[in-house]
Amino acid sequence: MSFEENLFDELKDDKALNKWFKKRLNPDKKKMSVSCINNYKKGFAHYLTYIRNNFYGLENVTPTQLADEARHESKDGDIAEYDKMLHDYLNDFFVYLVKKYKPKTVMNYMYGVFNFYHYVGVQFDRTDYVLSNVNPDKRNIYFLEASEIRKAMKEADLRARAMILSQVSSGITKVDLLKLTVGQF
Structure with a gap:
């Protein structure tokens, strides 16, 4: 079993994760290719693992808890965007990915995270977490x-x-x- 499969097996009863899987990542609905679904799952698994390993007190956080916290923050209009925990999670994860992976992988993983939050009803500005290919492959320039x-x-x-x-x-x-x-x- 891959690390994602182990993680998702551990979280098989998680309400938010099941909602996301059922509504969006269901290969029977033919909305997404199997490889795209796997990339989204892998990206979200990395995100959840990163949060568990890098944020004190969140060693056993679940997707439902993350979704609930983000929904609560989005309802509270007095919290500035940069003071929200969701911003901290996304920003730290994004910086980690940029240091470790190529741009295409970074964006594949981030799209998985974006997609999860979208399907659990959390909206946020994604522009801070999107890469443009600043160093394109010279073979593709003509x-x-x-x-x-x-x-x-x-x-x-x-x-x-x-x-x-x-x-x-x-x-x-x-x-x-x-x-x-x-x-x-």
């Missing part, structure tokens, strides 16, 4: 020549030409371009 852009423009439909011109003239990424709305122009 700059188009003007002749290649002209050729693409000849073969593209009107929408694609607009997207190509927007990217070439502004440097905007494909992801950011696709998020643009008419109101943002």
Whole structure:
């Protein structure tokens, strides 16, 4: 048995964990691939283990206790975001992951944690816990020549030409371009 399986076996009666498994991580619902489900479980298992090992008094904390604490903090509007325990847990775990793993692994694990909290009704700003690939693999960087852009423009439909011109003239990424709305122009 893997360490995740051992942990989840120990927590098989945990209410919050079962809700998450049933609503989101159920391979029978065909909403997620098995590998994605396994990544989410692995990420959350690492998160729970990290909290148990690094926060005094939480050696036996359960997912339900974490969810209850986070829901309580979110209802109390007087607590600043940086004073919330959820922020401490997430921030410390995120820093730990960044030091130990590659960016893709960091984000896979964090998405598992985000997903758990979402499905137990806890909302928070995730932007502090997201990596952008600041050091992309040099083999994946390729700059188009003007002749290649002209050729693409000849073969593209009107929408694609607009997207190509927007990217070439502004440097905007494909992801950011696709998020643009008419109101943002």
